Amino acid sequence: xxxxxxxxxxxxxxxxxxxxxxxxxxxxxxxxxxxxxxxxxxxxxxxxxxxxxxxxxxxxxxxxxxxxxxxxxxxxxxxxxxxxxxxxxxxxxxxxxxxxxxxxxxxxxxxxxxxxxxxxxxxxxxxxxxxxxxxxxxxxxxxxxxxxxxxxxxxxxxxxxxxxxxxxxxxxxxxxxxxxxxxxxxxxxxxxxxxxxxxxxxxxxxxxxxxxxxxxxxxxxxxxxxxxxxxxxxxxxxxxxxxxxxxxxxxxxxxxxxxxxxxxxxxxxxxxxxxxxxxxxxxxxxxx
Amino acid sequence: xxxxxxxxxxxxxxxxxxxxxxxxxxxxxxxxxxxxxxxxxxxxxxxxxxxxxxxxxxxxxxxxxxxxxxxxxxxxxxxxxxxxxxxxxxxxxxxxxxxxxxxxxxxxxxxxxxxxxxxxxxxxxxxxxxxxxxxxxxxxxxxxxxxxxxxxxxxxxxxxxxxxxxxxxxxxxxxxxxxxxxxxxxxxxxxxxxxxxxxxxxxxxxxxxxxxxxxxxxxxxxxxxxxxxxxxxxxxxxxxxxxxxxxxxxxxxxxxxxxxxxxxxxxxxxxxxxxxxxxxxxxxxxxx
Numbered sequence: 001x002x003x004x005x006x007x008x009x010x011x012x013x014x015x016x017x018x019x020x021x022x023x024x025x026x027x028x029x030x031x032x033x034x035x036x037x038x039x040x041x042x043x044x045x046x047x048x049x050x051x052x053x054x055x056x057x058x059x060x061x062x063x064x065x066x067x068x069x070x071x072x073x074x075x076x077x078x079x080x081x082x083x084x085x086x087x088x089x090x091x092x093x094x095x096x097x098x099x100x101x102x103x104x105x106x107x108x109x110x111x112x113x114x115x116x117x118x119x120x121x122x123x124x125x126x127x128x129x130x131x132x133x134x135x136x137x138x139x140x141x142x143x144x145x146x147x148x149x150x151x152x153x154x155x156x157x158x159x160x161x162x163x164x165x166x167x168x169x170x171x172x173x174x175x176x177x178x179x180x181x182x183x184x185x186x187x188x189x190x191x192x193x194x195x196x197x198x199x200x201x202x203x204x205x206x207x208x209x210x211x212x213x214x215x216x217x218x219x220x221x222x223x224x225x226x227x228x229x230x231x232x233x234x235x236x237x238x239x240x241x242x243x244x245x246x247x248x249x250x251x252x253x254x255x256x257x258x259x260x261x262x263x264x265x266x267x268x269x270x271x272x273x274x275x276x277x278x279x280x281x282x283x284x285x286x287x288x
Numbered sequence: 289x290x291x292x293x294x295x296x297x298x299x300x301x302x303x304x305x306x307x308x309x310x311x312x313x314x315x316x317x318x319x320x321x322x323x324x325x326x327x328x329x330x331x332x333x334x335x336x337x338x339x340x341x342x343x344x345x346x347x348x349x350x351x352x353x354x355x356x357x358x359x360x361x362x363x364x365x366x367x368x369x370x371x372x373x374x375x376x377x378x379x380x381x382x383x384x385x386x387x388x389x390x391x392x393x394x395x396x397x398x399x400x401x402x403x404x405x406x407x408x409x410x411x412x413x414x415x416x417x418x419x420x421x422x423x424x425x426x427x428x429x430x431x432x433x434x435x436x437x438x439x440x441x442x443x444x445x446x447x448x449x450x451x452x453x454x455x456x457x458x459x460x461x462x463x464x465x466x467x468x469x470x471x472x473x474x475x476x477x478x479x480x481x482x483x484x485x486x487x488x489x490x491x492x493x494x495x496x497x498x499x500x501x502x503x504x505x506x507x508x509x510x511x512x513x514x515x516x517x518x519x520x521x522x523x524x525x526x527x528x529x530x531x532x533x534x535x536x537x538x539x540x541x542x543x544x545x546x547x548x549x550x551x552x553x554x555x556x557x558x559x560x561x562x563x564x565x566x567x568x569x570x571x572x573x574x575x576x
Contacts, residue, residue: 008304013306013309014304014305014306015304015305016301016302016303016304016398017304017305017308018298018299018301018302020305084399084403084404084406086403086404086406086407086409087403087406087412088412090406090412090549092409092549093549096553099556107407107514109297109403109513110398110399112399112406112412114402114406114412115372115374115399115400115402116372116397118373118375118400119374119395121378121383123378124375124378124400125418126417128416129413129414129415129416129443151443155439157416157417226395261380261381261384264384265383268383268384268387
């Protein structure tokens with residue numbers, strides 16, 4: 001049996017009791033290590049689970065899946081995923097390979113950022129399409145996520161923005177020379193995401209486009225959701241562009257229409273001026 | 289401290305290790321019992337947790353919240369919620385009451401139907417607004433959920449449909465006579481939801497409206513997601529209207545544009561004829 005087990009979002013103890021029991025009895029345990037991170041590393045997980053973990057990076061999962069699945073028809077293999085195995089990233093490819101090889105599989109679900117963002121008080125019902133905001137480079141500044149947010153906002157929906165993660169990235173020079181030397185991992189912060197959005201807003205303004213959001217649009221920054229030191233900050237996009245929410249992972253929400261109960265909840269996470277500090281002049285975001 | 293603890297979706301062992309530790313040490317433990325159910329009842333949870341649970345129905349949570357929060361400023365109180373505390377139903381009201389009373393709170397997240405539906409292989413990214421399908425009566429047949437699905441499909445998005453739950457419902461006679469006698473709980477099945485949708489499709493067709501979906505639109509029925517006997521069935525809306533997926537809870541997805549990997553995954557859950565059996569003549573739902 002192949003078990004795909006969600007680890008949740010905080011630390012080693014966010015695994016479910018069922019998941020932990022399975023981890024302890026599997027013959028091999030892999031840790032998917034390229035789409036998300038916990039607040040603790042592989043060592044802490046190994047110590048808590050009492051099991052050795054094999055780190056599975058993108059290359060391994062995509063190119064050496066057979067290695068992961070080896071023997072899973074006669075013994076139990078666990079594939080651990082931060083969050084939920086079918087959350088922000090799906091592992092459909094691994095599942096299909098297993099099924100095609102006659103291997104049974106089972107999913108042990110857990111919290112994902114896709115549902116845990118509800119902790120800021122915005123109702124999951126009212127979210128539209130989820131978008132990813134990628135790191136811009138000097139020469140590559142895609143704006144496609146802006147248009148998706150625009151579409152959601154036109155319908156009054158909130159938008160969850162997943163922020164870019166760069167793990168095992170090679171510099172252009174190392175890539176060209178075929179040297180497997182990797183840059184330190186990078187995780188986009190809420191401030192960086194807000195800055196990129198502000199730049200797009202300014203571009204669109206200069207192009208005379210009707211704006212889907214402005215510097216005053218109410219946004220929510222979330223850091224380390226589910227961890228002991230989780231931090232949530234509600235504020236205008238401009239405010240979030242200069243906030244420091246600490247270490248990764250960060251996510252951001254661009255609000256749509258806000259219902260009164262949602263406004264009350266966001267008030268818990270607003271700056272010292274409270275909700276008034278949000279300067280809700282952006283009337284499209286606020287329905288009382 | 290008030291702890292809002294998600295129980296996940298299956299049985300007693302789907303609580304996280306962190307959640308279980310907190311449950312064991314809290315002075316009082318409430319079980320929210322009106323928005324969802326596990327495959328096991330209160331007794332099984334009490335036995336596994338080694339704790340007495342107080343059932344909290346809607347009346348209690350809405351009208352006797354002070355009772356739940358009593359003493360939570362000096363001791364620990366747990367409020368258990370099937371799924372995630374901020375999943376399909378938010379418990380913002382209880383949180384706001386706690387904060388206003390000077391009580392700290394903490395959320396222990398878990399899987400929710402809102403993210404666990406990803407197990408059918410449809411990517412959570414590609415879902416639009418979530419809708420609720422309510423039980424029709426002879427005199428009340430709302431169609432508003434159809435229009436939301438229509439809006440999602442126009443953008444190629446999938447729609448998660450949460451199906452109605454009727455718990456502690458009074459008959460009209462008992463209600464009028466003020467008798468607190470309750471009907472047995474009712475849980476909408478995928479077949480019932482599909483039947484209601486087919487009736488709306490037929491109504492709209494007769495009104496000459498351009499149809500957002502037809503009898504041949506690919507849908508996914510899910511039952512008891514996360515439980516040992518979880519059942520997923522992909523098929524046309526017409527097929528789902530006559531399927532029997534067993535006991536509650538059920539959910540349904542109306543697909544939007546399907547990507548090749550999504551089609552492959554749905555194939556695992558299609559009827560004996562496989563994906564061809566889905567008669568993907570509804571071209572709007574399939575992009576190869």
